[in-house]
Amino acid sequence: MVHTFIYKHNGQPLYFLWDVESGSLFNVDDVAFLCAVKRYSALNDEQASEYRKISPERIAECEEELSSLESEGALNAPRKISEFTKNAGVVKALCLHICHDCNLRCEYCFASGGTYNTARDYMSAETAKAAIDFLISSSGNIRNLEVDFFGGEPLMNLGVVKETVEYAKSRAAEAGKRFSFTMTTNCLLLNKANAEWLNAEMDNVVLSIDGRESVHNGVRKSVSGKDCFGVILDNAIAFRKIRGDKKYYVRGTYTAKNKDFCSDVLALNDRGFDQISVEPVVLPEDHPLALKMSDIEELEAEYDKLAEAYIERRKTGKWFNFFHYMIDLDHGPCLNKRLTGCGAGTDYLAVSPTGDIYPCHQFVGNEEYLLGNVREGISRQDVRERFARYTVLSKPHCAECPAKYYCGGGCTANALHFTGSPDGCYELGCALQRKRLENSLAIYYIENNAD
Amino acid sequence: MKHIKAVSTKIFDKNHKTGCGECQASCQSACKTSCTVGNQACAKEEKILRETKEDK
Numbered sequence: 001m002v003h004t005f006i007y008k009h010n011g012q013p014l015y016f017l018w019d020v021e022s023g024s025l026f027n028v029d030d031v032a033f034l035c036a037v038k039r040y041s042a043l044n045d046e047q048a049s050e051y052r053k054i055s056p057e058r059i060a061e062c063e064e065e066l067s068s069l070e071s072e073g074a075l076n077a078p079r080k081i082s083e084f085t086k087n088a089g090v091v092k093a094l095c096l097h098i099c100h101d102c103n104l105r106c107e108y109c110f111a112s113g114g115t116y117n118t119a120r121d122y123m124s125a126e127t128a129k130a131a132i133d134f135l136i137s138s139s140g141n142i143r144n145l146e147v148d149f150f151g152g153e154p155l156m157n158l159g160v161v162k163e164t165v166e167y168a169k170s171r172a173a174e175a176g177k178r179f180s181f182t183m184t185t186n187c188l189l190l191n192k193a194n195a196e197w198l199n200a201e202m203d204n205v206v207l208s209i210d211g212r213e214s215v216h217n218g219v220r221k222s223v224s225g226k227d228c229f230g231v232i233l234d235n236a237i238a239f240r241k242i243r244g245d246k247k248y249y250v251r252g253t254y255t256a257k258n259k260d261f262c263s264d265v266l267a268l269n270d271r272g273f274d275q276i277s278v279e280p281v282v283l284p285e286d287h288p289l290a291l292k293m294s295d296i297e298e299l300e301a302e303y304d305k306l307a308e309a310y311i312e313r314r315k316t317g318k319w320f321n322f323f324h325y326m327i328d329l330d331h332g333p334c335l336n337k338r339l340t341g342c343g344a345g346t347d348y349l350a351v352s353p354t355g356d357i358y359p360c361h362q363f364v365g366n367e368e369y370l371l372g373n374v375r376e377g378i379s380r381q382d383v384r385e386r387f388a389r390y391t392v393l394s395k396p397h398c399a400e401c402p403a404k405y406y407c408g409g410g411c412t413a414n415a416l417h418f419t420g421s422p423d424g425c426y427e428l429g430c431a432l433q434r435k436r437l438e439n440s441l442a443i444y445y446i447e448n449n450a451d
Numbered sequence: 452m453k454h455i456k457a458v459s460t461k462i463f464d465k466n467h468k469t470g471c472g473e474c475q476a477s478c479q480s481a482c483k484t485s486c487t488v489g490n491q492a493c494a495k496e497e498k499i500l501r502e503t504k505e506d507k
Contacts (some may be wrong), residue, residue, distance in 0.1 A: 017455070025458040032454035051465035058454075063453045073462045094462040110484070144473045144494060182479050206481055249481040323481045326490035329459035332489045336470030341486045360478060369490065406489030408477070414485070419472035429485060445458050 002040040002076050003402035004033060007442035008304065009311070014442060016420045020310060020402050022077035025329060026069070027439055027449070035062040042074065081393070086340045086347075088381070088388035091138040093146035093343070095361045096131055096164070097155040098123045101152055103188050105226065107219045108255055108281045108289050114152030115366035119347020121353040122157045127374065128164040134374040136175045142347075148182040150350075150361055155189035158197075165201050168431055182206065186220070186250075188228060190235035199242050207236045210252040211264020219289065233271065237255055240272060249323060250280040255289035259298050262306040269313065269320045277323030280432055282414050300435045307439040327406070327440040338392070343369075345387025345422075359387055359422075362413030375424040387412065390423045398424035403437040 003018040015025040015033035028036065034051045037043055043051055069075035100121045102114025114120070132147070139145055147168060149161050161183070168179045173322040183198060184206040190198070198205050209232060210216040236250065250273040254261035267279050281300070283290040291299065310322055343347055345359030352364050356372040363369040372378040391409055398404040407430075413423035414429050476495040477486060 016458075022459040022460070027456045027458055031500050062454050065455045069452075069455065069457075074457070087472075090472065092472055093479055095478070109486075117494045131506070143471050146476055146479045148479050149486065171481050180475070180479075184483065197459055204480065206483075251483070253484070275481075279485055280483050323490065324487055328490065328492065333474055333488055334491055335472050337474060337488055337491065337493075341488055347472060348476040348478060361483070403489075408488040409486075410485070411486040433485070433487075437486075440489070441458075448458070 001236065001400065001402070002036060004037050005402075005438045006033075007307075007309070007438065009442065009446055014445070016438075016441060016445070017075065018402055018438075018441060019077055019403070021403055022074060023329065023332075023405065024077070024236065025445065026075070027445055029175075031058050032062040032065065035059060035194075036066060039063075039066060053189060068136075075225055081335065081339070081445070083088060084336070084391050086336075086343070086388040086391065088346045088384040090140040090143070091135055091347055091349055092347040093148070094131055095137050095148045095150050095348070096123065097151060097350060097352050097361065097364055098127060098128065098149050098154045098161055099152040101156055102152045103156060103223060104153070104186050105221050105225070106222055107221075108239070108253060108287075108361060110282065111152065112366075116352070117259050118352070118365050120191075123160055123353040124202075125163040127351075127353070127355040128160055129167045131353060131374040132164060132171060132236070134169045135351075136171060136177055138447075139177065139245065143176065143178055144180065144257070145177050146180045146182065148184065152185050153188065154183055155185050155194060158189075158194060158447050162201075163199070175336065181203070181380075184250045187232040187235045187239070190239055194239070195235070195239045195242060198238070199246065203237070204247040206241070206249045206251050208237065208252070209233065209236055209250055210254070211258070211261065212267045214415075215254075215258045215264055216252075219253075219255060232242055237413045240260050249275045249277050251274075251323075253276055253279040253281050254291075256295070257285075257289060259291075259295060260302060262302050262309060265306055265322060266309060266313075267415050269318055274320040275323075276320055280429070282411075282417070282426075282429070284417070289312050291428060293431070294429065299432060303432075303435050303439055307443055311443060314353045314447070321376075324436045325440045325443055325445055327437075329441075329444055335405070338405040338408055340391050341410065345369075345384055345390075345413050359383070363416075389421065395423050397423070397450055401430065401434065403430075403434045406437050407433045407441075438439050 001020040007014045011128045015028045053439045100115050180203040182204040186208045213229045216229045222228050350358045350361040357371040358364045392398045392404045414426040415424040416422045
């Protein structure tokens, strides 16, 4: 399958062929582009008119080059694997809901003010330690294990986080494991002492800020409804200063209120952040902040605008990474990972404050997907095995998608919320993923082929 | 080639028989509401290097 696309850089079109099954990328001239469109899909009226103006000799040259690449297996390559089921027997990562309470009330929160529609609750140290024991005993031969402290707001239960980290580290050596810790925080309690501890102990820290002050304050309010951008930004900047080269992300959400989210990404970069992820909100269409399919052209144009600004800034002192424009065409994950995505329900699970296990953080509180408890283990292995069968190969809507090996089949939670099934198609999410992939590929080409 | 320039070719061939499971779960990075795996690294080579170092 060959995907053809155009990216406009500095107002000029760049033409690309993307071979989906091999992961090969080609930059072509306008003539070869039209020949490829004709060969692999269909010319529209305007393209057909342009094609008719090309001399037979040039068309023959292009056809020969395309055929040559096909014979090398670099273009229109066949699918290399037709069946795959993930191993549902091991766990390598847990998202610990260390606290079902939050000191913010964000309008778009999928966790309903941090509670996940359950009682406000804090995980005990005993439950957290049982979760670590469960992870170690369920991890088989996997050596590198991950624990993500999530909420609600995990800094509201930092004492238990600290106990959990110490316990995991103490068990790691005897168990032959290595733990990586991540915390996702809204920064409100990220004072100097907490920042220093997180910097020392966390392998990754995700700081939630939505970009411009007006955008952030518009949707991320304190419990009493007050603005909080000032204190959050100060805390995040102070953390960034001590973080050095260690891993962190500033992570924002864009909604229907800021479809001009490029300005939010750049605002975060202007504040000194260089690892940035700003993502589309996921809400039902009747929510006032929801993004809709009718927004798609506007959102795609914004991703183009961001890509151009990204390319320019990365040449300057304002270099930064945008999470969804990072792509490594030379290495990247293995095909198994590309077929299965995040591993929700199989090797990645979430744990509620009471120790209940769910496929991922977005399923917590949905009793239909309650998989077991960290003390008693998995009681619904049948559900895990169902998730293990959700791969790029099993989802009909993935078959013809050029981005399928870059999203791993998409988010099962989003699919469930929009279609009623974890292997359904969340149409808007898929469309945006495709756009971000095209832009990532174009950025890769431009940055590696500088004039 | 006159009309076509290869930017990157055939990456999936090189490593499609791996699947060791040592790489990062994608939701542990920055997503939390979407799914992106294309920007993740293969941990296998890194793991071999690290274990070799620790064995010494």
